[in-house]
Amino acid sequence: MTSVRLTDLAHGGGCGCKLAPSVLQQLLADKAAAMPFAGLLVGTETGDDAAVWQVDERTCVIATTDFFMPVVDDPYDFGRIAATNALSDVYAMGGKPIMALAILGMPLDKLDVDTVRNILAGGEAICREAGIPVAGGHSIDSAEPIYGLAAIGLCAPAELRRNATARAGDTIILTKGIGVGIYSAAFKKRALPADAYDEMLASTTLLNRIGHELAKDDDVHAITDVTGFGLLGHALEMARGSGVRLRIEQSSLPFFTQAEALAQAGYITGASKRNWNSYGDGVTLPADLPEWRRALLTDPQTSGGLLVACKAEKASAIRDRIEAAGYPDARIIGSAVAVTPGIDIV
Numbered sequence: 001m002t003s004v005r006l007t008d009l010a011h012g013g014g015c016g017c018k019l020a021p022s023v024l025q026q027l028l029a030d031k032a033a034a035m036p037f038a039g040l041l042v043g044t045e046t047g048d049d050a051a052v053w054q055v056d057e058r059t060c061v062i063a064t065t066d067f068f069m070p071v072v073d074d075p076y077d078f079g080r081i082a083a084t085n086a087l088s089d090v091y092a093m094g095g096k097p098i099m100a101l102a103i104l105g106m107p108l109d110k111l112d113v114d115t116v117r118n119i120l121a122g123g124e125a126i127c128r129e130a131g132i133p134v135a136g137g138h139s140i141d142s143a144e145p146i147y148g149l150a151a152i153g154l155c156a157p158a159e160l161r162r163n164a165t166a167r168a169g170d171t172i173i174l175t176k177g178i179g180v181g182i183y184s185a186a187f188k189k190r191a192l193p194a195d196a197y198d199e200m201l202a203s204t205t206l207l208n209r210i211g212h213e214l215a216k217d218d219d220v221h222a223i224t225d226v227t228g229f230g231l232l233g234h235a236l237e238m239a240r241g242s243g244v245r246l247r248i249e250q251s252s253l254p255f256f257t258q259a260e261a262l263a264q265a266g267y268i269t270g271a272s273k274r275n276w277n278s279y280g281d282g283v284t285l286p287a288d289l290p291e292w293r294r295a296l297l298t299d300p301q302t303s304g305g306l307l308v309a310c311k312a313e314k315a316s317a318i319r320d321r322i323e324a325a326g327y328p329d330a331r332i333i334g335s336a337v338a339v340t341p342g343i344d345i346v
Contacts, residue, residue, distance in 0.1 A: 004110055006078060007188050010069035010144045041157075042093070046164040046241035049089040049225055050153075060155050064089035067103045067148020071184045071302050072201070075115045079122020079147060081204045085227065085303035086149035087130055091208040092225040092306060094161035094215025095153035097130050102137030105146035119147050130207055159215040163224035163234070163307075164241025168338030170221055171315035172246060175210065175322050176203050176305025177329040178231055178296060179259030186267040196258045203256070203329075204303040210325045211306050219311040220318065226304035230275045232297045232343060234307055236282045240341045242309070247344050248334035250286075255296060263292040263299075271300040282342040289345070297345065305329070309336060 041060060042052035050064035066086035070078045083100070090097045102123060106116050124134050127149075134149075166172075183200045186192040192200075214220045222242060226234045231253075239246045275298040285294060305327070310318050315332055322330040 005073045006070035006075065006145055007073055041160065042162060046162065047237045048163050049092040050095075052093060052160060054157055058156060060095075060157055060160055062090050062093050062095040062153040062155060063150070065103065065148065065150040067146055068302070069144050069146055071180075071204075072187065072197075075118035076122040076125075077201055077205075079119040079124075080126050081201070081303055082147045083123035083126035083149055084205050084207055086151050087126070088208040088225045088227070088303060090151050090153035091211035092161070092223050093153070093155065094159045094211060094223065095155040096212045097132045097151050097153040099132050099135045100127055100149040100151045102134050102139075103146070103148045103150060104137060104139040105142030105144070106139070107143055107145060108141055111145065119145075123147065123149065126205065126207070130209070155212075155215065161211070161215045161220065161223040162241075163222060163238045166222040166238055166242035166244055166309035166336050168244050168336055169312055170244075170309040170336040171312045171332055172235075172248070172334040172336065173308040173310065173315065173319050173322065173330060174226070174231070174254065174305050174333045175208070175308065175327045175330045176206070176226075177254040177256045177259075178226075178299060178301065178304070179256030179262075180204060180301045180304060181230075181269045181272055181299040182259045182262050182267055182296065183256060184302070185269050186262050189267065191262075191267065193258070196256070199256055206326070208306050210322055210327060213325070214306075214308060214318070214322070217310075217318070219314040220308060221311070222309040224307050226301045226307055228271065228300045228302075229278075230272065230298040230300055231307075232279060232283055233275050235343055236279055238307060238309065239336075239343055240282065242336070243341055244336040245339045245342050245344065246334055246336055247346060249346055250293075252331055252333045254329040254331045259296060259299075260293075263295050268292070268295040269300060272298045275300065284342065284344045286345060
């Protein structure tokens with residue numbers, strides 16, 4: 001059992017397992033409004049990163065859950081990536097995690113106990129790095145390996161940041177490079193070089209804790225994290241929720257060092273294509289954009305970076321602060337304007 005590749009046991013991996021945006025919209029279309037609950041500041045209205053409940057005038061509770069199937073074969077690395085990804089939702093709301101619960105589904109007829117223990121150990125290591133306990137959880141015997149966290153965090157009401165509060169005139173910053181889905185597709189086919197694996201692991205296990213610090217800045221208006229719907233999908237949620245149009249500059253986007261070459265070689269996930277088909281008419285691309293480059297824009301990110309909308313005059317200083325905090329790929333990638341909501345890639 002120990003020789004089995006984790007990724008061979010799953011039909012998908014990482015945030016590429018997420019349902020397509022269009023399918024999720026259909027599932028939530030008839031969901032009753034949460035208006036009777038005055039304390040619920042954030043629910044499902046704009047596809048935000050977590051639910052938020054205001055306890056009193058000083059405290060909001062942030063609650064989220066995230067889990068998926070393996071994106072790598074090393075069980076410890078899988079646990080670290082999944083935990084980092086789950087905690088990202090709290091940071092994206094401007095919060096600070098306080099504890100987590102483990103979510104575990106494992107095919108115990110195919111994996112030994114030590115492998116599963118190492119997955120849990122990887123998740124616990126990331127939670128220790130975040131300064132929180134894994135205080136419990138739930139496990140089941142499942143056909144495919146699944147791991148993640150339910151995470152709880154806190155923030156002050158004034159420091160809550162949403163994906164739907166960008167303003168016309170804002171500058172848009174992305175804090176991590178793009179290419180996790182491309183790399184994972186190559187990895188599954190044993191075509192990912194060792195240095196590229198190390199690059200992917202460094203990015204996907206880098207906590208998005210900078211979100212908690214950015215939320216204290218009044219010049220930062222909106223934050224979301226870029227995960228399974230790709231850069232375009234999460235940017236489109238921000239644009240539509242905020243009633244603005246995002247202008248994203250291709251030349252400014254940070255990509256993993258080998259992402260473009262691997263995309264041109266055909267290492268593209270099925271989720272990337274599902275993402276594109278879900279965006280509808282919300283995205284305008286250059287007429288001569290090759291399909292492989294479009295795939296980078298729709299590439300599902302696992303534990304991706306934060307998409308930040310901030311006051312234009314302060315954008316360079318904010319980007320520099322993000323980089324200095326340990327995010328070397330942070331880039332200014334575009335701006336928001338007050339026209340029909342959507343995205344223009346230029």
